[in-house]
Amino acid sequence: MRALPLLLLFPSLALAQTGLIVQPATPPRGVTLPPTSAALVDEATALSVNPAGLRFIGPGQLFYLHERNLARDQVGDGLFLGTSLLGGLGAGFSLEWMRGRGLPDYRKTSLGLALGSKTLSLGVGYHNLSxxxxxxxxxxxxxxxxxxRPSRFLSVGAVVRDVNADEEGPFTLPRSYNLAVGVRPFGERLTLGADYLAPEGDWGDGRLTYTLKATVVPGFxxxxGxxxxxxADRSLALQFAAxxxxxxxxxxxxxxxxEGGGLDHVVAVRLSTQRYPALRLGGGSVALVDLDDRLVERGGLGLSLLGITESDPFLRLMRWMDEATKDPRLKGVLLKVSDLPGVDWAxxxxxxxxxxxxxxxxxRVMAVLYxxxxRAYFVGSAxxxxxxxxxxxxxxxxxxxxVLYLGGTMxxxxxxxxxxxxxxxxTAPEQFTRRDLSPAERETVEAYLDAQTAHDVAAVTQARRITPERLQEAWGVGILTSTRAKELGLVDGVLLPEELDAKLRALVPGASYDPYYSPRDEREGRWSGRRRIAVVPVLGTIAGGKSRKSPLGGEVVAGAETVALALERAQRDPSVVAIVLRVDSGGGDVLASELMYRAVLEAKKYKPVVASMGDVAASGGxxxxxxxxEIxxxxxxxTGSIGVFYIKPALRGLLGDKLGVNEEIITRAPMATLLNPWKPWTEAEQKTVQAWVNSAxxxxxxxxxxxxxLDKAKVDAVARGRVWAGVAAKEHGLVDSLGGLMEAVASARKRAGVPDQEELDLTVIGEARGLFSSLGGEPGVDTKLLLSPEPALPPGLQALVRESGLESVLLLEPGLKAVQPFTLSVR
Structure with a gap:
């Protein structure tokens, strides 16, 4: 009769423990583990069960296990180390000591590697006995x-053990096979597994192991098993664990x-760099959010030149706030509010x-104003x-x-x-041709300023429970001191630093301040990645080529090539259920805008595409x-500014009359110098370019x-370059709904038919990179900043670049332009 060790109780009671020894003898495989399965294991102990599980470990783990069977005087100890590395690689190491099992005291040293994705992993393990x-x-x-792991509810495992079937004297490691399946019929709280292990050549003489794991509450x-x-061997093995x-x-x-083997005790201790879901014995966490710090563009000049930058800080902050809102561990937030770099009113x-x-x-949210x-008070007052x-x-x-004008300078x-x-x-060219507001531009600015003021007053007075007259009284003071702001009801009090802890305790009783809080810092037990909504950014001046950022921290360029490629990737990615086009651009090149528009039309043939507009989505934007x-x-x-223009300088007055430069031109066609920047257009040239612009x-x-x-005549009536505030744009049918990025995400989710209970990831695809990033091909979508971040350029210098018009040099490049009519600063 051929005997097989009890190979699959949790799954290694037999593998590690019993060993019904026959000749040649089969040494036990190591320390017994708590109940698990080849389809379920995803911690450092996977090295003993299924090396493919090393891929799912996450950051570093250390497990120490001690096993003792008093009836058989058997003792075992095991130390397991494991981690997941970059590129989908997992690695593990273990050292086990076994004593008193009818064999010489021995040690087992193991090494393992696994490579794969969240869906599929392949692993190899090596074990040496001494x-x-x-x-x-x-x-x-x-x-x-x-x-x-093809879905959240199913996991399949397969292992070939001891492939080499090694033999040494009276001992052997026979080749065997383990097939396993795990299911989660009700989500991550209940896991069921079944394994079948059989020796090579005798599939009918195997063993079945059943595993159940349940999370009673987070942390317990x-x-x-x-x-x-x-x-022939019908013996039973049973194990319970907490x-x-x-x-x-x-x-x-x-x-x-x-059966008949005595009670076996196993104690396992885990240490990990990654947080696990823990018992929630306290009153939750309070997080500090320094808005200015989170909104600062990161990455030094050298890194920016190489194309290594972080994702857009505003998009990153919005994603963080959305995830934190859904996190039951978080009970309160302390906001530090100051300059809000890169944030305008929208x-x-x-x-x-x-x-x-x-x-x-x-x-509970408490804001501390610096x-x-x-604009910053508008945010903090919420x-x-x-x-x-x-x-x-x-x-x-x-x-x-x-609005800044350079006409006098010209x-x-x-x-x-x-x-x-x-x-x-x-009126975009008027920045270079006029000294002051034209009547049309004044009308537009007045209307926008009225809309913004009304929105500001309504939001602040409702939040602070004060009258509009009280807010206007504050405006009349000019610069408010903290004491005066308290008297007028704009703040609840003047806070001394030493009073902060007491205020937080009163705001969120029982909660504790967590300086390292992150909404996604806990280990997830999901068997597959979440489906995703892809955010494709169109940020900055629209131009051809690849999206890029100026190393000086001024201009950001939304490149048609990058945006179109990002949309194509999103539409082809089976894990992406919908696309959100995030537009924060005053426009730019007409052809590049057209190419992006066509890419959007193509993408929405396959998946819902919802546009979210930021501070500005005018003209080409x-x-x-x-x-x-949906918009x-x-x-x-x-928003709006539907229209195009062409602008060209005539430099003869500067270069020729003032600096003595001369240009001689020889032509062979009447329109050969149409775009030449030396001389003004002739009447015929003016008519030609105007016809070109009219057609566009x-x-x-x-x-x-x-x-x-919309009726074309109605579009023309609200177009002709007119800029509208979002609320007015909705009234005229240019946008569908009022709301921000997360409202657009929710709409995209609904259009994709995703159930409310399903969790989705929000991922950004197609971000701008550094100035020279295109030298290596398309900028890396998934590039992460690995070095210590530092501001690219001080905010004051960035403002100087913007105000001087230096960040809009693409405006002067040849080609039709679809750009907002002015750079409006509202403070």
């Missing part, structure tokens, strides 16, 4: 493992045994809405409680709009400009967005008419 008397010193084995779980033979977890420490006790409204959503989800203006420091300054003095330089445009509101299934804008998003404008409004399902 003993004090040398009897096992040359015995070793190789295991091959596979884990397939129970497990059980049952094993029985199907051939696990108690804190974030980085875990303790498991497992007790059980084989993005400020998105931040404000994110704060209000946190409050609606039961989080030096703030109206908190449950608002405090200022004794030395804080509140520049809450009402809104004003400003006159002094002797530079004239040739302009062809459609519509009196397409609107062109790109209008092809989406979302904040109430104060600068007609194409623009035709596409708006088709995409928005």
């Amino acid at each position: 003993s004090d008397n040398g009897a096992l010193d040359r015995l070793s084995g190789f295991d091959l493992g596979l884990t397939l 779980g129970l497990g059980a 049952l094993s029985h033979g199907l051939g 696990t108690l977890d804190s974030s980085r420490f875990g303790l498991t006790y497992a007790g059980g045994g084989v 993005k400020a409204d998105e931040l404000r809405q994110a704060i209000l959503k946190m409050r609606s989800a039961g989080k 030096n703030v203006d109206d 908190a449950d409680e608002v405090y200022a420091l004794p030395s804080s300054s509140l520049l809450v003095n009402g809104l004003a709009g400003s 006159e002094k330089l002797g530079v004239t400009w040739d302009v062809a445009r459609v519509g009196e509101y397409k 609107y062109y790109t967005a209008m092809g989406a299934d 979302w804008a904040s109430p104060t998003t600068l 404008y007609d194409d623009f409004i035709t596409q708006v008419s088709v995409s928005r399902k």
